Structure formats: C-alpha cells, structure tokens
Amino acid sequence: MPLPGQTDPAMIRNFSIIAHIDHGKSTLADRMLQVTGVVDGRHMRAQYLDRMDIERERGITIKSQAVRLPYTGLDGRDYVLNLIDTPGHVDFTYEVSRSLAACEGAVLLVDAAQGIEAQTLANLYLALENDLQVIPVLNKIDLPAAQPEKYAAELAHIIGCSPEDVLKISAKTGAGVPELIEEIVALVPAPMGDADGPARALIFDSVYDSYRGVVTYVRVIDGQLSTRERITMMSTHATHDLLEVGVISPDPVASLSLGVGEVGYLITGVKDVRQSRVGDTVTSHHRGATTALGGYRDPKPMVFSGLYPLDGSDYPLLRDALDKLKLNDAALVYEPETSVALGFGFRCGFLGLLHLEIVRERLEREFNLDLISTAPNVVYDVTLDDASVVTVTNPSEFPTGKIATVSEPVVRATVLAPAEFVGAIMELCQTRRGTLLGMDYLSEDRVELRYTLPLAEIVFDFFDQLKSRTKGYASLDYETQGDQVADLVKVDILLHGDPVDAFSAIVHKDKAYAYGVSMAGKLRELIPRQQFEVPIQAAIGSRIIARETIRAIRKDVLAKCYGGDISRKRKLLEKQKEGKKRMKMVGRVEVPQEAFIAALSTTEAVAKK
C-alpha cells in the first residue's frame, strides 16, 4: 500500500459525504471503514469517527474528520481514499465549504424514505460551486417506507442526471457499499497539483487535543510538507515548527511528509485553534508560496446571548470553562458582562443557534455548570445623527441618543417542504418580515421556497414554529446576505420603574407592542405578589407601550395553627425564608430566579436539529 508522502496523486480520491442529520452519513462512514478493511469488525463501534459524546448522542457531527482508507480496487490497483467528513449544520456552512474545497468529489447521501432536505441542498450547491464530482446515493433502501424511485427522480431533477445514475444502498446492511466505493474510484477525479512548487496546504479543520495541543487537518494542494520543517500560516504570517505530520487511518499515524493531493494532520505545539484557522493556507517558511489559496474568512459570530451561572459563585468556573472551550472553537467569542438582574456573566457570540446550544450544553455537561441564557439576539449597527456608528451586541447597549438608522443582518433562507404546507410557511415568513424570492417544485409534491429574512426573526423561535406548522416536515437552511436598514426599536421592561436589562429586546417597531404585552403579561404571572403594588411596564425610550400590575399581597397567613401544626408551620416558614434568599432584587422587587428562567426560556429559540 502506498505510504503517506509517497503516494502517486493519480491513485488518490478525496471525497466527502453530504447528508442531512439522520440520513445515515456516520453509518456509511462506518461501513466504508469495514469494507476497506481499515477497521475490522471486532474493533468496530457505531459512529466510529464521531468524537464528542454530544455528537454520538445526538447523531450529528460538529467537527469534521478526515480518514485515509487504503483500498485495492477491482482492477487490482492500490488506491488511497480520503474521506473528509463535513459538519452537518447550517451554523457551520463556512467549515463545510472548506471541507468541500479539500475534495474533488462528494457523495450526496439522501434517505430513501424522506428525500433531500434544505441543508443538504445548500451543501450540494456548495459542492457544485467547488466543481466537485457529485455521486447521488439513496440510503436506507431496506426500510419499508423507502420510495427509491420517487426520490431518485427528485435527485436526478436537482442535479441534472438520469434517475438510473442514482445508486441505491443500505449503509446499515452494507448492501451497495462496495459498488459505491468502486464508483468513487471511477468517477472522482484524482487531485492535481504542482509537486515541485512551493508547498501550499488548505486547513479544513483544527482541533484542540489536551495531550498534543492543536491538531490541524490539511489537504496538500502543491509541493510537500515535511516533519521538522518550519511553516508559515499565510493569513497571520505566524511561523511554527512542524513537530509531526501524519494521517488518520483511522488512528493517527505519523509520517515523514505529506505530498500533493494528500490529506493528513499537522502538529505544531500551539495551544489555541485561533493560531491555526480553518480556511488558512499553510506554506513552507523558506521559499514559501507568495499567493494563498483563496477563500479564507474570519469566523464571524452572528448570534449573541448572555450566559450567566445560576449560582453566582460559579462565575470563575464559567470563565475557566469558556477559556477551555475557546481552545477548540475558533468561532466562539465572549466578554464579561454584568446584568442587574442576573449578576456576572458573559456575552457570547456564536455562529448560529446550534452553535449556541452546543456550547451551552458542553458547558453544562463537561463543566457541571447550571446556566441561564438570555434570549439570543443578532448584531445591530446603529448610526447616530452625528454619523457615528455603534455596534450593538447586547440590547442593553442600544444607544439612547438621536438615532438616524439601525441596520440588521439578513439571511437568504431556503425552506423545503411538502407542497401542502406552502400556505403555512408563507404565512410564517410573512409575519417574520420575509420577502419571497422564489418558489420551485423539486418534485410533484415537494417545494423549495426562497426568502430573504432578518436573521433576528430566525433566532426568535422561527425553527420551532416552522416545524410545528409543517408537522415537522419542513427543513431550513440559510446563509447570511448582508445587512438592511429597518425600523427597529429597543423595548425595555420596567419593574416598579426599574429597567430589567435581561428582558430588553430590539424588535421591529410593528412588533414592539406585542413583545411588550406578552413579556409584561408573562412576568405578571411569574413574579409573586409583593407587599406593594408593582407595575410592569414595557417602554420604548420614555414612552410606555404596555402595562400590567402585580397587585399588592393582602393575605399570606395560614389561618390555623394548633399544637400539632407548630413544627410543620415553622418548617414551612423556614422553607419560605430559604426561597427568599434565592430571590434576586430588582430595585425593591423580589424576583425568584425561576421567573427569570421561565420568562427567558419561553422566548428562547433553540433549533433542535
């Protein structure tokens, strides 16, 4: 078998699998490991390549992987297949695009019982933009509900091939997988590059390992990278020594070098993935390349949320935990923030809602923290009358002075759904300030709708609404598409005259009233009656737009207290006093922590998939 660093590019096939969650990508990868003999049955475990617990449990891939599969074809020749796994979610579009840029081919894997989903379609378009050879495959043909003919026609329609070209497999049983591997060998072009030119390698993933430091995954385009060599990261001009290069097959195997077309890893000893960024170009320090490979982009947080420890004394733990997560997550940004209502915490920026949820879940699970997160919001650019611009990532920072314009990020969203739900989807998008860009029938009964939507409207429980209005059938994908000026205002919620920062929100003027009424109503239910009347007001600046009142408590006493009740009543009072200690004071008003959580969580939009 060809060794890393000494492999003829003509024998290399670099490909990835584009698939929706649950459509069987990890199972297919498992099967390929077995068919090529890289992992024998005895050592096999489900979702072999997924590293994090969360990935395995939720069946999604957050970070990509690359595995080298030596394979002897039916023609008797020895090939090297590099399977580059791609993350499977809308928040990681950029990472997906870099993984695809490292490939020459892509397997488009679609569940034969469900058809293509919006995110898969989006990733397919990315693959086509990268000029990848696409191999359409229907999976799960062993399922009773499979409709291979119908969905083969759909795939053929989308990518412009013949339905007969669509392979039909079952990753679970292994049926059709050897044929698929042969098809990859036959159809995916071999990589081409200048073996004698200066080295250029594309970073498509970067992972922090507590023993090795940052492990950087690269695809060599030109030249070669050798161990002990000094390298330069072309976006930052930082230089490092290559302590180790190698390939994953499926465990790390060190090698002397990586050559043209090869996929492998680099270790330089750096401790932070920010020093080894996805999309960057690695070159040799001496006589290195002068032109980077295109397409590098700084990760840009799109969604912000305040994270606060439920127990204020956990703040240092939260800080340490974020510092650790950051080593492995170049897109995570955060800075300390103080909330009158919630105490000390961090304002964190995420690529999107799933990214937010994953970070939050890792903080709670791996670091044992109980957190409150504020309703997610997007970034606003506020231009004042004096033409100065304020960037707002937290509603409470919204300027109070004379505002000329406010601009918000917009996305181009694609929704795929059965045709019967078109009305419901249009209605939802309408109420979310969407503009219809177009609509196409993918097949007789499946429709693709394209909308421009403010990102803020999507982070606000859009996905849950979409799912519930389409009985779970609709799928959503979106990509950012610049900013637009909109009539946006900040709504403050005042408790007994004091603004509660955690509940401030930036909303469209037409929705301010509805937000104010619903939040005030919710708080009236959640906050216990106090000794005095507590007005709850929603306000835009100094203008009150909604008001509710928590009436003063008039009776709290238990009428009966005889000999047998004394201990019980004392314990009840002691318990009530304990409860009071956990109250947060907003001005003079005692607010139970649960009220904050309940008020925030019901408006918290978290995409489950």
Add this chain to the structure above:
Amino acid sequence: MHVAELTPWRAALAERSRAQSTAAQGVYIHVPYCASRCGYCDFNTYTPGEIDVESHAYLLAAAAEIDHARSLWRPGHIDTVFIGGGTPTLLSATDLTDLLRRVDDSFGLADDAEVTVEANPDSVDQHVLDQLREGGFTRISFGVQSLAPHVLAVLDRTHSPGRSLEAIAMAQAAGFEHVSADIIYATPGETDDDLAHTVSALLHTGIDHLSAYALIVEPGTRLANDVRRGLIPAPDDDVAADRYQIIDRLCAASGLSWYEISSWAKSGGECRHNLGYWRGGDWWAVGPGAHGHRDGLRWMNAKHPRAYTERIWADGDAVVETEIISQAAIDMERVMLGLRLREGLAVGAVTPDKQDQIDLEVAAGLLVRVQDRIVLTDAGRLLADGIVGRLTS
C-alpha cells in the same frame, strides 16, 4: 405491662419533668374517627365500618396511655383538656366522660379547668349534651363551617344549616359555660352575603367564641384533586382577605374581639387550651397522631389507630417522632406564635439584629407598638407570615 426501656424521648421527658413547670398544662385527646371524610380535610381521621368495634380498642388504648403517662408527666394539675378529632361525639357521652375521669385520676384537674369537646352538629342531641355537661365538660366547639347549603355541599358536610343552630341552642340549654362555632370561609361558590349571613346568624345565638379558617387546599385531598382537574376553582387570597374583614367587623359589632388571628371571643370566652399552644405551654397528647409538648420537647404518636394501639400495648407509649427543638427554632416559634395573639409579642423576643425591622413593619402599617410589645394591625393580621419571616433570621 413490662418495664419500659429508656428511649431518648423518655429520657428527655424525664429530664423535663423533674421540676414543676410554670407553664399552663393541658391534655389533648385525639379521637381519630369520622362518619365520613370531608373533601377538604387532611386531618388524621378514619371512617370506621363499625364504630363501636373499632372505638372499643381505641378507648382501651387511650385509657392505658393516660394511666401510663402518670409515671412520666408530673404536671401538678391540669388547666385545660381538649378532646378533638375527627369527631369526638361519634363516641358515646359515657366514653368521653370516662376519658375525662381518667385524666383527672392520672393528673388531677384544676378546680377551674376548661374542658372542651369538639362536636359535629349532626352527632349530638339534647340528651348527649346534657350528659357531657354533667360529666364535666365546660366548653363545646361545633364544626359548623357554613350555614349556606351550597357551601356545605362543596365542603362535603352532611349536616343541614338549621341543624347547627339547633345544636348550639341545645348546648346552651345544657348549660355549657362556653359555646363556640368553627367556620370555613372563602370556599369557592361562597359569596360575601353567604358568609355575612352565616356569621350573623351564629353570633345571634349568643355564642361567646368563633374560629374562622380560610379554606386551604391541602395536597392529597379530594378538594385538591377537584381543583387540579378544574372542577372547582382555587380559593382566592384576595377574596379570603375581604371575607376575613367581614368576619372581623361582624364579630366586633357583637362584642367578640379577635384574640388570635383566626379566633374571636367575648371577654372571658377565649379558649384557654389553645392559648396554651400559642403561649408556649405544655400539653400531653393522647391518641393516634397526637402531638405533645413539654419545655422544648415535642413528640408525635403513631398515626394510624391500629399502629397506635399496638404500640401502646407493646411499649406503654406510641411515640414515633421526637423533636428536641433547637434554641433558634424556639425563638422562631415564639415570634411565629406570639405575633398571632392580640396580646402581641414582647419586643425582646425579637433578636437584636431584627429590631430595626420592627420599625419598618410599623412604618408599613403592619405592626403597632403597645408599650414593650408589638401587635399586628388589621392589615398585619393577614400578612403575619411575611412579617414573621422578616423578623426572624
């Protein structure tokens, strides 16, 4: 009976019984039977198939408990006896009188002892009341609850409104020194007028004591289930506050003033037994699930009548829970109980770090200072739990 081993409870009690207590001394006897269980009730009570058979075993055990107590409890004399339930008047007047005689034999009743029995208007007649009065009972407390038929229906009470007034008249004819009525207010479906009529009609009979309890939905009761299922609306705290004020106004107009948060009496009609609870007195507990107290020691008997009788025959007592109340808890209870009373709480009972809070409560109109005591205002009576919480640490 064999010689009882020295349990922690016995040791703690013996230690406290060496010296004569200066506190009021009471005996509470719990009769754990009712003819039927009311939907709101979470008391320790049972509805026996054959009351005569089951109560026989209970009476023997209760008598044995009282006899046995003689060796453990040396109160000097007993100031008050209270037979409660359940429905004590499900037992015969002879049985109740026998229990009282046992208490007298074991401990000695004071000459002016107050002896109360609780009664259901349904379960008494003139003869029974005469017998009880002759047997030494000085006070009777009727569970009237309401005089409005639809309110009684929500409460599952079986008696007719007229029966309550008749029973009170019979008790007065029998010559009880004190006749009291218990009512429940703010029952869903009750109106202000229903309550006002109930209170007025009761006061018109000339009773000298009224206890009024806002309906509490206790977990596990049929009422709680009905509220959860939406069959009955939950009682409303604001309504309860309004109704409390109606009761307070009508009582005051009839010469009954409040002497505890939920108790009103003519002068001299205050229930001395209950005052004992609120002033930190001592009392012996007889019967299933009964709680006793002596000088910071509290205990509870086994709850089920069968478990109770078995324990009594095996050990002489039926104590299943013992609590030696910590000083902090004693301090808290003193505030909690003392504030319930019109006589109020000595300022010194509030710890120094909470003295400033007294001024805040006074400023808020919830407390008044009367010499060196603090007393709840009218508004404060309804908010006593919050005040207690703020005055204790």
